Amino acid sequence: MSDYLVPFGPQHPAIKEPISLRLKLSGSTVEGVDAQLGYIHRGVEKIFERENINNALYLAERICGICSYAHASAYTRAMESMMHIRAPPRVQYLRTMFAELERLHSHLLWAGFMCHEIGFETLFQLFWREREQILDVFERYTGNRVHHSYNKLGTVRYDIEDEDYIREQVHSILPTVKSLRSEIKGNGVVAARFKKVGPVTHKQAIEYCLVGPPARACGVKNDIRKLDPYEAYGKTKFKQPIYKSGDSYARTMVRLDEIFESVKIIDQCLRDMPATKVPKHSLKALPQGEGYGRVEAPRGENFHYYIVKDSKITRAKIRPPTLAVFPALETMMLGAHVGDVPVIVASIDPCIGCMERITVTKGRRTETLTEQEFRRKYCG
């Protein structure tokens, strides 16, 4: 029997996006979680259905502001697979490099948040200061800090000019990140707040189909960059950080280790990039039929599926990483201390903007459904 029902969100200091969790508590132990979503449901999949294939690229980016480039590259991968074309080698290296730059900025941002959740404001500020170096690179080459619009079908918008600048900026964050990582590793307060908090076993991770860093923290090797290499990932060498304990601490360490691997990939891209020209526009055929693309976004596997008819999208289906990880949140929280709830929510690196589903409100009753459930119930 639970003693209290505590609402958590939608406007809450610990979560920057509006989700509402109803926590059933017994004393201070969580006994049940009821997630109420739908605050950010913007109907993106439906808006896609009217779009021209070139315009839809900009809509795909705006699904999420943090993994904006991951959505754009999943979109281009889906469309290019439909047209059976591959981008020229230089374009592939450029795309790989920008995807890794995005991973850097996303992980730094997240690491700052994680420290913010346990009250380490100084670390939050320090991680975000380093993140600005990466955003400078984005701004210099794409003209924008968040939504880059860097990809085009078959090519990229701009070539890079001075490679040393990128190398310099990326390496300038390393000393600080190294020292902050050892700070997190050696600090007793951090260990007490992260270790054994929100654990998931290897078996549960497979049952829930976890993706990305939360899965790698339980020892599941599921990096799409290794399993299904796209762009230039097949030609680069990097490690998949794997931890075994599956708790918030392991998820933190996976992401911090990935920062160093990303820097390695960027270095290899800059070294191996062929000095050919980037085509202005290489769209030879219009896509037709259906296609899918999957990429490893900073949060895990990002899957896009499209059906195109007469250069208009008629159906879009998007499975962002947070949608795959979110159901496991309940398992992580059961039995946890109520004070650890913000840490657990932050440890899966939620991106609610990506994952909003349909909510049906009828009278005073509200229910959150997946698309299939909605069809079965209301469109049958």
Place this chain on the structure above:
Amino acid sequence: MALMKKSPWVAVYNASSCNGCDLEVLAMLTPRYDIERFGCLWRDSPRHADILLVTGIGTKQSAKRLKRIYDQMASPKYVIAVGSCAISGGVFKEGHNFAGPIDKIIPVDAYVPGCPPRPESIILGVVKVLEKMK
């Protein structure tokens, strides 16, 4: 310097944005931009805040919550709509769940355009509201 006489506290509410604007609002607090220079302090609860920064289009569900949050703030209160989505709905204007723009839901004092706006321009928006407070 005359602006520094007031020290408004700011809060942010994400009325269904893509996070892009929220990141730039948060970047405004961090060392490179540092809004505390203007005497502003970040508050987690809108009840403590004088300025509410609103991002996102305002969906049917979040519009109700936004109205409630606005009512909970103590007067005098100011609202800044941050980003194209908050101003007009942006790319999501034709979506089936669009209940905005924000100025239809609550009164707005300043608009900051951009997708997303740079932290400098959000700071400019805050400074404009500071001028309005005089």
